[in-house]
Amino acid sequence: MMTNPVNTVQPLLQLQHVSISPKKSPSRLLVNDVSFSIEAGKTTCVVGESGSGKSLTALSVMGLLSQQLQLNTGKVLFNDKESGVQDIALLSEKALQKIRGAKIAMIFQEPMTSLNPVLTVGYQIGESLTTHLGLKGEALKAKIAALLEMVGIPSNRAGSYPDELSGGQRQRVMIAMSIACEPRLLIADEPTTALDVTVQAQILKLLDDLKTRMNMGMLFITHDFGVVADIADNVVVMFRGEIVEAGSKAQVLTNPQHPYTRALLACVPDAEGKKDLKPIDYAWLPENNTQSIGAVR
């Protein structure tokens, strides 16, 4: 295992020149030379359309790429107090299992399909506590109750099954599961897309509070610039596997440099109905691929 001493200047997570392709056709890059970093206590939003590679990028951080895909090049450097800086891409499955759920946790879009319908939510929250922290008996019960309270569900619901909860409550259970072992990094893949607006606002606020309280880094994947405006510190915009623009929220939202970012912002309807809705414009795309997409201005 590659282990370096902890570097305090080093960010929590650093992706360096990550490229992902199908194993069968290594030249077809689904994610192409992606680099960005996440600091503790900050949220980085990755924004893009379907097929932009944003979810693949997140999965590579968890070491969860499908069997048909491979990480061609690049490093996924995770900076951890105990083991120092290590490249997740080089870790064995066994070493990854120690990190997943404990130090890096993930929340998915669809809470109904990610929860097991035949187990109580209390049991599902407890699983990772037993696996990673060895909690049992009363201590485990108390911790599960505390976690449920923390995400805003009465602790007596620990014995409920997923189908007895509403969509928002299920997503809260997912969040409780993910933060159970106090991870350093939380990856949220469109966690509010399936929810009603008022519930979405509550969940975003909950995630933001938890991030601050636990000083977590957050990698937040979304296609909604409204959500970005509410939750991001930094923004990475992806298009066809490449990063076209990255920067602070204020920079990207108010002074976008790349034509794709401008086009994407222009097709988001606003609540006041002041601006004209524009269909997305690809006129800026370089002809015959002579120029990299990211370099267009």
Place this chain on the structure above:
Amino acid sequence: MSEYILEANHLTKTYTQRSGRFGFGKSSVKALNDVSIKLRTGKTLAVVGESGSGKSTLARCLLQLQSIDSGEVIFSGKDLAKLDAESLRSVRKDLQMVFQDPFASLNPRMRVGDLVGEGLLIHGLGSAAERQTKVVAMLNRVGLTEADMQKYPHEFSGGQRQRIGIARALVLQPKVVVCDEPVSALDVSIQAQILLLLKELQQEMALSYIFISHDLRVVRHIADDIVVMHQGRVVEQGEVADIYEQPQHAYTQNLLAAIPGKKVVNG
């Protein structure tokens, strides 16, 4: 032409479900509780609310896809709830629906040409050649080609499938189209294209829309009038600009406050 093309008065719909131990008990949910709406001719009426507010039930009840317990739905002088099956079928030509999920609402075993032409065939409109011409014209209008007629739904992206769904509804030249969350399954970039297409088609074909949505940003752009539903009741209705600027009901105020990114994106 009258001011209102479709009116629903005092609709109620109650769902009963088994509940309690072993399902021997019964409990009922009032999905629609004394709901009245009016659709202005050539305009778009948005029905907004959260899951469980009854907005999709309302859509289905308007088209008589679901029976209502009481109330009336008036379209071109007739109460749809009182029509027999046969007269209802002939009225349905004028009342079409665009569904949310373009993956689930198109038969995967039918070719696009047959999917779009099915309504014409059922209503016996025109000869085979005339139907073919109409289908091609409609597909072209929504941004697809004649060659696409031979393809199956799985060969298309989500946005293209929604275009097929729109073509299928509009080829009959209906008067009222009920759109049930037509863009909520789509990417923002595709969403804008579909919204603009719906707006253009409304102008060209003099359509009146009932637009069901939970996204208040989308509604702001497409609707003229708005109905806010909560737990089966209409809590507020009026013109879009008025309601967005001065929401009267606490629930509407909550919904508007929950729109993500209000300050930054629109600043």
